[in-house]
Amino acid sequence: MSYLVLARKWRPQTFEEVIGQLHVTRTLQNSLRNSCVAHALLFSGPRGTGKTSVARILAKALNCEYGPAPHPCNKCGICREITAGSSIDVQEIDGASNRGIDEIRQLRENIQFLPTRCRYRIYIIDEVHMLTKEAFNALLKTLEEPPSHVYFIFATTESEKIPATINSRCQHYEFRRLCTAELADHLSSIVRTEGMGLQQDAILLLAREAEGSVRDSLSLLDQVAAYGATSLKEACEVLGIVETQVLKELAIAILESDISKALKLIDDVYSFGGNIQKFITDLVFFFRNLVVLKNLELDSAVTLLDFSREDAKEFSPLVSKYSAHSLFQVLDALIKGQEAICRSTTPKLSLEMLVIRLCSIKEVVGIDDLLGKVDKLLSSVKIQEKNLSEGYAKEIKVAPAVNPVSVTQKKCSPGAWTDFVDSVKEQHPVLGSLLTCCKAIEIKNNGDLIQLKCRSGIQHDMLCEVDHQQSLRELTKKFFKRATDVVIEEIRDNVDTGAAGKTFSLRDELIQSPLVKEAVKVFHAQISDVRIFSNRGQEV
Incomplete structure (x- = not known):
């Protein structure tokens, strides 16, 4: 007798044996109980979550000799034929290999005939999204008004590819991924029944690697059982998975900026034959678990983590050493680098460069901690200022008076003004030319006021501009070493020579x-x- 793999051996045969899909099984059982099962059903969801198995159970429930009933007996001839896949009236069609319009036309011709043995003819089309557009169009009328003895059950992993015209004619049931804890419990019961002796941490590893798929988890369990593994280390060895302890050591090396140790761990994983893309994904989820553990209480975090309560307690001391900001910063950098590593032709080198950058990141100080340190610093500064002010007050009382450094001021005279105009020509040629046009100069108030006389015209207007006045004040202050006011006086001609003379x-x-x-x-x-x-x- 050929060996029956665990995925087929433990395939559910009743609605009660289906795990993690209560929202689907309860609805279908109530529909059977009330005789209101829709003639077209669409099951969608991730792989290995029970779509085809539920379709077979529903087919047995509809055609059971003691039904239709929410609980197929699995003992009558019809139930046994459907379970064995040998029933003529229950056909499973692979949508990937029977996707053309010719196959659908043949199906439309066959549904006109009454069932041979069963109560209903049931067509289960797996991966229905693979059908062509023409094939879907050929199904429209049949799905809308099928014969009373026909039921259609469609299964797909990509419901978004199903045309809206098909979706609207079906009752849509979405299957969900199983959480790690629920899948681990299911595997534990199978391990106990099969007498494998696999340890709980190894079972948890299989549940985590299956990513919510029951069939994937059973396939991994089959492989581990064939190897004869009982411990976590042996399970990792046969599946080529990096142990959680290695991830922990690498996380510590990154957080403690130990580049040598981090690169050594990466080299060990690579030499072991590990997949670098898979390894970086595991590292991302490991830091995700650390971030969750840091921000939540242990009891609340355990339900959201991918490892056991014992592992969570083991990692708690590691998490307590670092701030949530530091952990989140590393996680964010890993997520950004993950895509680049998966695209790289040299993933090991890309991972090493990423880890070196992570080791170079300094620990992040939270805003609250930083503000607290600033408050303490300010308070200490105030105390020091108070002490210093008291000390300065004592020193001022006894310190002798010191004469300030005197600044020698230049005396403003016609000769000094000529020197000033020459210096202005070097710094500000336009302003120097305008000052040369002035006819006379009067110095008043001991040089605090200089009055320039300039004939009416463009020179006078330019000297009176705001920019030139500002520059003139700055230059006089710089040259004479004191603030000096410069006033421009306009000189007008008294003789009227007429328009021509003007x-x-x-x-x-x-x-x-x-x-x-x-x-x-x-x-x-x-x-x-x-x-x-x-x-x-x-x-x-």
């Missing part, structure tokens, strides 16, 4: 202007025409 005077003034002369000299130009405009923009 225009000639302005033209002559502009031509003789030092600024214009400087422009002619710099640009090697010559004056060809001079036009005078009024304030309104009209030519005079």
